[in-house]
Amino acid sequence: MKVLHVITGLGIGGAEQQLRLLLSRLPTDSAVVTLTNPGAVARGIVADGFPVTDLGIRGNRDIGALPRLTGLIKDGRYDLVHTHLYRACVYGRLAARLAGVRTVVATEHSLGATQIEGRSLTVGARALYLGSERLGTETVAVSTTVANRLRRWGVRRDRIHVVPNGIDVPRFSFDETARHKARAELGLPADAFVVGGIGRLSEGKRFDTLVRAVAAVPGARLLLVGEGPERDRLLDLAAELGAADRVLLHGACEDPPPNPADGTGPDLPSLLAAMDL
Numbered sequence: 126m127k128v129l130h131v132i133t134g135l136g137i138g139g140a141e142q143q144l145r146l147l148l149s150r151l152p153t154d155s156a157v158v159t160l161t162n163p164g165a166v167a168r169g170i171v172a173d174g175f176p177v178t179d180l181g182i183r184g185n186r187d188i189g190a191l192p193r194l195t196g197l198i199k200d201g202r203y204d205l206v207h208t209h210l211y212r213a214c215v216y217g218r219l220a221a222r223l224a225g226v227r228t229v230v231a232t233e234h235s236l237g238a239t240q241i242e243g244r245s246l247t248v249g250a251r252a253l254y255l256g257s258e259r260l261g262t263e264t265v266a267v268s269t270t271v272a273n274r275l276r277r278w279g280v281r282r283d284r285i286h287v288v289p290n291g292i293d294v295p296r297f298s299f300d301e302t303a304r305h306k307a308r309a310e311l312g313l314p315a316d317a318f319v320v321g322g323i324g325r326l327s328e329g330k331r332f333d334t335l336v337r338a339v340a341a342v343p344g345a346r347l348l349l350v351g352e353g354p355e356r357d358r359l360l361d362l363a364a365e366l367g368a369a370d371r372v373l374l375h376g377a378c379e380d381p382p383p384n385p386a387d388g389t390g391p392d393l394p395s396l397l398a399a400m401d402l
């Protein structure tokens with residue numbers, strides 16, 4: 126079976142990493158199209174052996190992207206199109222139908238109560254989504270929260286299937302050697318209690334709550350892996366609470382690193398090993 130996955134972008138993020146993990150587990154001939162931003166996760170997917178095409182969309186109203194995507198689907202003679210995230214679902218479902226593909230699955234990784242893909246959720250945005258949803262076959266929600274929100278929007282209950290995010294457990298299993306090495310490289314005491322968090326540093330992730338909690342526990346350390354607009358505010362909050370020396374913001378961590386042998390720092394499994402999750 127030939128499957129084309131269409132996703133909004135491939136920078137570092139949860140939905141993007143889930144797509145990469147899914148590709149490695151599917152017994153299909155798979156390829157990926159990203160509407161924009163072929164970033165770090167795109168490099169990881171290519172390293173895994175799957176082709177990635179950047180559609181080069183120039184904005185939410187780039188209608189010219191639709192015939193380009195339709196042509197890619199036709200030329201690839203795909204049996205199934207699987208879309209990920211809001212904009213990719215809107216473009217991908219319509220393009221798949223225009224290309225003659227009748228099996229179209231969508232995965233909704235995150236739908237906020239007031240935001241979608243970092244933008245305010247408007248009546249128009251919801252109406253556009255519902256219109257495109259009718260062109261699909263099934264919709265996968267990664268949590269009951271997302272599923273319930275889709276139902277409230279008006280998506281038929283029998284079209285929604287809850288499939289929680291997967292975790293590559295063996296890859297992130299505990300490694301004592303990696304733990305000591307990562308802590309040494311990060312400047313974390315070997316005997317410290319380290320609370321960890323991984324994700325985009327945005328308001329919706331509520332990492333400020335984690336900063337406050339760790340600040341209230343004497344001797345505890347916080348290691349956050351990720352980048353985002355809340356970085357400076359989190360650092361200011363840590364300083365305000367007197368915990369600036371116990372809060373470490375590592376920044377983004379590409380997986381795999383751009384140059385695995387250059388010794389620039391621990392990789393993601395090692396960072397996880399450094400934490401007392």
